[in-house]
Every structure is written in C-alpha cells, then in structure tokens.
Amino acid sequence: MIISHQPVMVDEVISWLVTIPEGIYVDGTIGTGGHGLEICRRIAPNGRLICLDIDRSSMRLAKERLSPFEEKVQIIKESYVNLDKVLKRIGIDQVNGIFLDLGVSSYQLESSGRGFSFIKDEPLDMRMDEDRGVTASELVNNISMERLQRLLWGYAQERWAKLIARTIIEERQKGPIETSRQLARLIETTIPAKHHPRKRHPATKTFQALRIAVNRELKNIADFLEKAPLLLVKGGRLVVISYHSLEDRLVKQAFRLWEKGDIYPRKLPVFPDTRPPLMKALTKKGHRPTQAEINVNPRSRSAIMRVAERI
Ligand SMILES: C[S@@+](CC[C@H](N)C(=O)[O-])C[C@H]1O[C@@H](n2cnc3c(N)ncnc32)[C@H](O)[C@@H]1O
Numbered sequence: 100m101i102i103s104h105q106p107v108m109v110d111e112v113i114s115w116l117v118t119i120p121e122g123i124y125v126d127g128t129i130g131t132g133g134h135g136l137e138i139c140r141r142i143a144p145n146g147r148l149i150c151l152d153i154d155r156s157s158m159r160l161a162k163e164r165l166s167p168f169e170e171k172v173q174i175i176k177e178s179y180v181n182l183d184k185v186l187k188r189i190g191i192d193q194v195n196g197i198f199l200d201l202g203v204s205s206y207q208l209e210s211s212g213r214g215f216s217f218i219k220d221e222p223l224d225m226r227m228d229e230d231r232g233v234t235a236s237e238l239v240n241n242i243s244m245e246r247l248q249r250l251l252w253g254y255a256q257e258r259w260a261k262l263i264a265r266t267i268i269e270e271r272q273k274g275p276i277e278t279s280r281q282l283a284r285l286i287e288t289t290i291p292a293k294h295h296p297r298k299r300h301p302a303t304k305t306f307q308a309l310r311i312a313v314n315r316e317l318k319n320i321a322d323f324l325e326k327a328p329l330l331l332v333k334g335g336r337l338v339v340i341s342y343h344s345l346e347d348r349l350v351k352q353a354f355r356l357w358e359k360g361d362i363y364p365r366k367l368p369v370f371p372d373t374r375p376p377l378m379k380a381l382t383k384k385g386h387r388p389t390q391a392e393i394n395v396n397p398r399s400r401s402a403i404m405r406v407a408e409r410i
Pocket residue numbers: 104105106107127128129130131132133134135151152153154157177178179180200201202203204227314319
C-alpha cells in the first residue's frame with residue numbers, strides 16, 4: 100500500500116501564502132501534493148501554481164492528484180535551490196508566494212523503498228533525488244571515522260556519535276553496510292540498552308544525520324534563503340515549515356538578517372542603489388500545530404511554520 104503524506108498546518112499555510120487568488124505561487128517541495136492540492140483549490144482559475152521536487156516517484160503521485168487542476172499547475176523536477184533559474188526559463192520574474200515544507204515525507208519514509216526508515220529492511224539509499232548524488236550506503240562505507248563522528252553530532256546532536264562511528268568503521272571491515280535494517284540493528288546494539296531513548300528508536304538520530312548529509316539539506320536551505328526575497332513581488336510571502344531545530348535556525352537567522360536589511364547569509368557591501376529588498380517576519384515566534392492536529396497526525400508535532408513578507 101502506498102502511504103501518502105498528510106500535510107501539516109494546511110489551513111494556516113494557505114491563509115498566509117495566498118494573498119491574491121489570481122497570483123502566481125510556488126510549492127517548492129510538492130511531495131505527493133497534499134498542500135499543493137489545497138493551494139490549487141484556493142487560487143482562482145487564472146492563478147498559477149509552480150511545483151518543484153527532486154523525487155520522481157513522489158512527483159508522479161502529485162501529478163495524478165493535481166490533474167483536475169491541470170490548467171493552472173506546472174510540475175517540474177528541479178531543486179528549490181534553482182527556483183530562480185526555473186522561473187527565468189518559464190518567463191516569470193517574481194511570484195506572489197513561495198512555500199517550502201522541509202524534511203522527508205511519509206511517502207518517502209514508508210513507501211519509497213529507499214531506506215529512509217529503520218523500521219523496514221531496504222537498500223540504504225536515502226537519496227530524494229535518485230538521479231544524482233552518493234547513497235547513504237556509499238557514505239557510511241567510505242567516510243572516515245572522524246568525519247562520520249562530526250556528521251552524527253553536527254546533523255543530529257547524537258551523543259553516542261563517537262561510539263557509533265567507531266562501530267560502523269569496524270563493522271564495514273567485515274563487509275559493507277547495505278541495508279537500513281542492518282544499520283539500525285548495529286546502532287541498537289552499540290548504544291547501551293539502558294540509554295535507549297524511551298519514545299523513539301535508538302537509530303533515529305543516525306538516520307536523520309545521514310539523510311541530511313546525503314541530500315545536503317541544510318546547504319540547500321541556506322542557498323535558497325539567499326535568493327528568496329528577490330523572487331517575490333512586494334507583499335509576496337515566504338512560508339516555510341521546518342521539522343528540526345537545525346532547519347528552523349537557518350530560517351530564523353535569515354528572517355532576522357532580512358529585517359536588518361542584509362542579504363542572508365552573505366554580508367555583501369551594501370550601497371544605496373544595490374540595497375537588497377527587505378523582508379518582514381510576520382510570525383515572530385513561529386506557528387506550531389494545534390494539539391488536535393498532533394493527535395490526528397503525530398508527525399506534525401515537531402513542525403514549526405515561519406512566514407516573512409517582502410516589503
Ligand atoms: C515534507 S515533504 C513535502 C510534502 C508535501 N507538502 C505534501 O503535502 O505532500 C518534503 C519534500 O521535499 C522534497 N525535497 C527535498 N529537498 C528538495 C529540494 N532541494 N528541492 C525540491 N524538493 C525537495 C522531498 O523530496 C519531499 O518530497
């Protein structure tokens with residue numbers, strides 16, 4: 100059975116994002132089209148939704164789901180980092196709203212067969228874009244112990260990073276680590292049982308760190324945030340949902356710098372005539388899902404949504 104993704108804070112996203120029903124909007128992480136479908140329903144027949152993703156199989160599902168709105172939707176396989184190039188290619192200068200729903204989808208975790216989850220036994224791939232990049236298996240079988248330790252700490256604050264890194268290096272000398280279950284079991288037996296977290300699998304953090312590394316998730320967010328303000332019309336909005344503190348920190352930091360008039364994150368010399376556009380944060384603290392939503396969709400519990408407007 101294919102698991103679709105249950106979109107998070109849908110009503111809130113739509114009401115922040117869609118300011119003009121006839122506008123042009125971007126869903127930079129269309130996934131299986133949960134938010135996209137609602138955006139299509141909300142915009143006018145002459146409104147437009149440009150959808151990007153790098154995961155072909157998710158996009159196939161989104162295409163099917165959004166087919167009733169064919170005339171206003173365009174689905175393009177491209178990273179949101181290259182949104183500026185995509186817009187240029189299709190003859191659009193600026194848009195009325197950009198939405199990013201970061202992280203991994205339920206479809207990818209449960210139905211993609213690419214080893215995102217430690218629950219299943221699948222090839223340890225973890226690439227969202229199967230057309231490029233290094234798989235998680237290639238990464239763990241070739242990385243140095245020091246780098247692996249740094250990666251586990253840096254991308255997931257795994258306190259057992261050193262021990263896990265050492266065990267992985269020892270294990271791969273017996274033979275390559277190739278499946279999600281193989282890695283999950285290894286970590287389960289490496290972290291002393293009395294220190295296993297009560298509410299999650301002991302391999303959760305390792306899987307998160309590897310996924311972030313394989314897909315260059317933080318670099319992508321930072322690179323995108325540098326360009327985002329220039330792609331919005333005045334009054335246009337950027338809506339971002341993050342699922343862990345490393346993602347959210349980048350978004351928060353960018354919002355703060357934009358309010359001061361800086362381009363994020365590069366400190367370029369600013370002259371009056373080249374001064375970058377300013378954005379204003381509309382959600383000072385970030386919005387969280389209601390308890391009612393968390394009860395229905397427990398995966399939404401870590402979500403935080405931030406919105407900024409081009410001024
Ligand atoms: C949380 S899911 C989005 C779910 C979507 N909002 C829905 O309702 O179905 C995140 C999506 O972002 C995609 N993604 C990750 N990195 C990306 C990138 N650099 N460019 C475009 N899409 C990306 C993933 O492939 C995944 O489908």
